[in-house]
Amino acid sequence: MSVKILTIKEDILGANEEKAKTNQELLDKHHILMINIMSSPGAGKTSLIIQTIKRFKGKTRIAVIEGDIASTIDADKVSKQAIPVIQINTVGACHLDANMIKKALDNLALEQTDLVLIENVGNLICTAEFALGAHKKIMLLSVPEGDDKPYKYPLMFTEAEVVLVNKIDVLPYFDFNVSAFSKAVSGLNPTARIFPVSAKTGEGLEPWFSWLEDAIKQKTSTA
Amino acid sequence: MSVKILTIKEDILGANEEKAKTNQELLDKHHILMINIMSSPGAGKTSLIIQTIKRFKGKTRIAVIEGDIASTIDADKVSKQAIPVIQINTVGACHLDANMIKKALDNLALEQTDLVLIENVGNLICTAEFALGAHKKIMLLSVPEGDDKPYKYPLMFTEAEVVLVNKIDVLPYFDFNVSAFSKAVSGLNPTARIFPVSAKTGEGLEPWFSWLEDAIKQKTSTA
Numbered sequence: 097m098s099v100k101i102l103t104i105k106e107d108i109l110g111a112n113e114e115k116a117k118t119n120q121e122l123l124d125k126h127h128i129l130m131i132n133i134m135s136s137p138g139a140g141k142t143s144l145i146i147q148t149i150k151r152f153k154g155k156t157r158i159a160v161i162e163g164d165i166a167s168t169i170d171a172d173k174v175s176k177q178a179i180p181v182i183q184i185n186t187v188g189a190c191h192l193d194a195n196m197i198k199k200a201l202d203n204l205a206l207e208q209t210d211l212v213l214i215e216n217v218g219n220l221i222c223t224a225e226f227a228l229g230a231h232k233k234i235m236l237l238s239v240p241e242g243d244d245k246p247y248k249y250p251l252m253f254t255e256a257e258v259v260l261v262n263k264i265d266v267l268p269y270f271d272f273n274v275s276a277f278s279k280a281v282s283g284l285n286p287t288a289r290i291f292p293v294s295a296k297t298g299e300g301l302e303p304w305f306s307w308l309e310d311a312i313k314q315k316t317s318t319a
Numbered sequence: 320m321s322v323k324i325l326t327i328k329e330d331i332l333g334a335n336e337e338k339a340k341t342n343q344e345l346l347d348k349h350h351i352l353m354i355n356i357m358s359s360p361g362a363g364k365t366s367l368i369i370q371t372i373k374r375f376k377g378k379t380r381i382a383v384i385e386g387d388i389a390s391t392i393d394a395d396k397v398s399k400q401a402i403p404v405i406q407i408n409t410v411g412a413c414h415l416d417a418n419m420i421k422k423a424l425d426n427l428a429l430e431q432t433d434l435v436l437i438e439n440v441g442n443l444i445c446t447a448e449f450a451l452g453a454h455k456k457i458m459l460l461s462v463p464e465g466d467d468k469p470y471k472y473p474l475m476f477t478e479a480e481v482v483l484v485n486k487i488d489v490l491p492y493f494d495f496n497v498s499a500f501s502k503a504v505s506g507l508n509p510t511a512r513i514f515p516v517s518a519k520t521g522e523g524l525e526p527w528f529s530w531l532e533d534a535i536k537q538k539t540s541t542a
Contacts (some may be wrong), residue, residue: 137359137443137472138464165444167470188474190413190444218471220360221388221413221442240463240486241361247390248441249360251411263463266492 112226115194119229122201123212129315130212131308132230134252137218139238140262142170143295144304145213149177151305152211156312161200161214163192170215180204191222194229211312220245224252232311234258236295239270243277246284253281258289258307265294335449338417342452345424346435352538353435354531355453357475360441362461363485365393366518367527368436372400374528375434379535384423384437386415393438403427414445417452434535443468447475455534457481459518462493466500469507476504481512481530488517 123130133141149158159180162171171183182200184192192214204212214230216223224233235256237245240263246253253259259281261274278290289307293300346353356364372381382403385394394406405423407415415437427435437453439446447456458479460468463486469476476482482504484497501513512530516523 136361136441136464137468164471166473167467169467169470188444188448190442217444218359219413219442219444221411221440222445225411238463240461240489241359244390244392245360247392248387250389266463266489269489269492 109225112194115198116227116229119194119197119201120231122206123229123231126206126209127316128206128209128212129232129312130214130228130230131311132214132216132223132228132233133236134216134220134223134233134256135218135236135262136220136238136241139218139236139241140295141215141218141236142173144236144260144262144293145174145215146177147295147298147301148213148305148308149174149179151301152308153177153179157208157210159204159209159212161192161197161212163196163215163217165189165217174215180209186217190217190219191226192216192228193226197228210316220249220252224249224255231315232257234260236260236262237277239263239267239272242270243272243274243280246277246280250284253284253288256285256288258291258304259285260295260304261290261292262295264292264300265297332448335417338421339450339452342417342420342424343454345429346452346454349429349432350539351429351432351435352455352535353437353451353453354534355437355439355446355451355456356459357439357443357446357456357479358441358459358485359443359461359464362441362459362464363518364438364441364459365396367459367483367485367516368397368438369400370518370521370524371436371528371531372397372402374524375531376400376402380431380433382427382432382435384415384420384435386419386438386440388412388440397438403432409440413440413442414449415439415451416449420451433539443472443475447472447478454538455480457483459483459485460500461486462490462495465493466495466497466503469500469503473507476507476511479508479511481514481527483518483527484513484515485518487515487523488520 162183175181291303385406391406394404398404
């Protein structure tokens with residue numbers, strides 16, 4: 097059975113890759129940067145997105161695509177920031193795919209957008225496998241999850257360009273070794289940027305904002 | 320594309336269901352209780368298993384099956400308890416399946432086993448879909464993940480017979496409303512037992528141990 101699944105998976109991933117490319121071409125035509133944000137359930141993706149919107153509002157036109165199996169809880173929170181939000185309910189699927197993102201992009205005013213933030217489904221596994229057409233993949237790993245996660249979920253940590261270590265405000269209450277964690281990430285992905293942050297208190301977010309600002313500039317300078 | 324995936328998925332799930340039944344028949348023949356333990360990454364499955372082994376050691380012969388995409392970190396921890404541990408590395412797959420469990424059972428001395436604890440891959444989505452042949456499905460939701468998870472991952476909360484709210488030792492540092500959470504779980508799954516615990520400090524574990532003891536008795540009384 098395993099060989100059979102593998103073949104199906106490769107076909108699905110291949111078709112998805114093609115659609116992801118088309119999405120990126122569409123974004124490039126409009127000089128829009130798109131970022132795929134991934135993590136386990138409850139690691140703080142929504143809080144990071146809200147902090148980021150607050151910081152960039154007024155100078156960068158942001159839209160958000162929210163991925164969830166069910167509910168619009170996160171989309172409702174984000175939409176309070178008065179920016180366009182598209183909710184995708186995957187109805188059981190453990191990740192977003194390029195097709196879903198295409199439909200979301202079709203519902204956004206692209207000529208009035210600079211940055212699209214995608215909040216993927218809460219999952220450290222499947223989400224890393226499916227290209228969406230995003231220019232950057234980033235992930236959050238929250239302190240309560242433990243510092244051994246790079247060894248257990250290597251693909252995610254290999255794919256992410258930025259790893260935000262979130263919830264550092266609760267570091268005193270958990271056995272989490274930030275330097276051991278950083279070493280494990282660097283072993284898998286030597287160029288990954290690692291930012292310890294608290295999306296709740298705002299601590300440590302400056303390097304993330306700078307990184308994002310540079311990425312936006314790089315994209316708009318190709319206009 | 321979505322319809323095509325669905326068909327494939329149904330075929331896979333159907334074939335898996337058959338194998339799960341065969342697993343359960345094998346266990347029943349040996350009067351063994353098997354429990355499938357599921358959660359997000361880092362919610363505390365391994366710690367719960369270790370606490371459970373410590374409590375039941377001497378009176379119940381326990382074996383553990385550890386599921387991970389990669390690494391033997393958890394199996395190494397559990398094997399320090401001097402009980403049989405089988406590690407399954409799924410090499411990318413986001414859940415265990417009945418076939419993997421069959422192979423693990425073939426490597427256990429079943430006539431010397433009363434209880435098999437399965438630590439599934441860290442994932443709130445895919446793991447809930449695949450029957451393994453376990454008599455009971457239980458899950459952990461840790462306080463840092465947030466109390467809104469039943470709305471976002473309904474299948475897992477519908478399938479679990481017991482929901483352990485883990486890491487209650489850090490409740491003061493998080494906005495987690497235990498009664499709102501319990502209400503959400505009961506809405507999906509009225510008969511689910513909800514036990515607030517700390518697998519780290521041991522707080523609140525008695526009701527879980529009692530539940531497990533009853534389940535073991537029920538199984539061995541059918542001997």
